[in-house]
Amino acid sequence: MKLLLVEDDIATSQYIRHGLIELGHACDHSATGVDGLTAALTSKYDAIILDRSLPQLDGISVLQALRAEGRKVPVLILSALGQVDDRIHGLDSGADDYLAKPFSFQELISRLTAIIRRAEGLATTPTIRRVADLELNLLSRTAKRGDRELDLLAKEFQILDYLARHAGQVVTRTMMLEAVWDYGFDTGTNVIDVHISRLRSKIDCPTEPPLLHTIRGAGYRLDTL
């Protein structure tokens, strides 16, 4: 991925840049709102990581200026302002996702991948989604693995669909809560884990290769093969 990071805090920007570069991505950096906007308008990026509190021009203004120019590049906002209404404000201003600080690096990567994927996949809305030997029928809301029909509850199908849409990527618990339940608060208890283990018991039979993996300290991933 070719990414742009607009962040004024030195420690945070080094942390993010090094992490991204280590994973094999390219990451440009701007330390002010004006520089960030200029860079975003002149170069092409897969996604932009935008901090809200910036000198000269704040993140939301940069975002609004970018959207006003008709640029549809996926933007992920990073901010210490992490309440519900802050998130809503950020998304309403044109961001594709919103991550509160402090954040886990895995969460950042997962969400970046997700918004890039979403931007790419916008052209087609398939009726059948295939991942490995899983087949999801988006019209009938049913799924099967190979020839075996899967008996899924409505929410279980939604979870599987979300995992399938991000197959091969790590999806965090928060991402799943937001996508499937539209819920942005921390639940404390392991609600998602229990959903996943139920789903896993239905998808992964002992005789089959497991598709649904738990990535410790990060989230879940559905294999593509």
Next chain:
Amino acid sequence: MAALVATITALTLQYFRTISVLDAESRHVVGAEINSFVDRYAAGGLPELLRFVDARARHDEIRDYVYIIGNSQFEVIAGDLSQWPQDMKSNGWSSGAIPLENSQGTITRNIDAQIVRLGPDCRLLVGHLATGRVRLRNRFIETLIWSIGLTALIGLGFGWWISRRALSFVERASDSGEQFLAGHLDVRLPTTGRGDEYDRLAEMVNACFSEVERMLVSLRAATDGLAHDLKTPITRIKARIELAIMRDSLADPVLFMETVQDLDALLKLINDLLGLARTESISVDAFRRVDLASVVIEAVTLYEPVAESEGRSLNVHEEPAIVLGVRPLLMHAVVNLIDNAIKYSGGGSNIQVATETRDGLVILSVADNGIGIAAEDHDRALARLSRLDQSQTKPGSGLGLSIVAAVARAHGGTLTLADNLPGLKVILELPAYLSENTDHDGRSAGTIT
């Protein structure tokens, strides 16, 4: 001022009315006298008239009426005066001044007289002394001065009394305010019980004082509890790391995992507190039409697997329940209640979530048949950062119920704890959104899915 003007106007009117009555009366009498004179003259001519006048003039007492008979050259033939008054030579009514003699000498008086021509060489003047009128005028001026003086005095006195009342109230209010700001939170303004504007104002000020006191007390309690809850995980992290340094076991992954967990707990606490503060200051502009029943279904589907794995059954009985509010906050409240029920109910195995609309109120209840909370602990349970289980063995920030209470308040509703016999029943009551039309901003209400 108004009283003064009114008094003056009333007196003046009265004066003029009285004057006109008096004048009418005297004219009437004069007219009657003239008639009797006319009769005498008609009966016996001038001699008869003179005899009549003489008889009257013999009386020395001060009379109100003056008679003069004169000839065509205005020379006096008989009557009260030796000379015909200068400026009263034309027929009909006229007024003028005449000299009168009494025990003190000669004085000048005004008369109102009618002059008639009785015969070719005979003129008659009958006049009425305006003494009554003069007396009245003097009396009027006297009364006027007294009234003005008295009214002014009363007015000033009253005004002074009113402004004293107002000033003393303002002074007392300022004093109370100063004392309150200085830290005497129990200061209140006294009310007289009269129910007037000052009492209303005093009650309002007292209500403000009470609210501020409540918030400050709650804040003090919260910061004490908060300091403890923030320091505990930080202390654990510090201890763990210091121990690892001592043991030279810094590479242990368990150290990091546990530290991350503690940091997450800290973060949750901070976010919950921030969220609580934001909720309490939310603006109604953010409100939209929300179907609480659909929120409950979402929350229940989220928690159903967890409930089952804990050996509880989670049941829903939902009826339509439309409110005006912020969907994420309402869901947060419902989730907290369900989470609490699963974590703390203990004992029983049934959790019932219900929504209904009744009498303009939307009622959401989460009831379990577990160990419940004793009635005397209800208030403490709702207080911030309180946990009835002192050992803090279960994860959570201790703010769960206070968040629900704050959400209830922000939506104009209430949160109550009740005994479910057995178990705990938590009841959230919110005003129902009854109109299906546009909301108060004029935008058409949309459903948030």
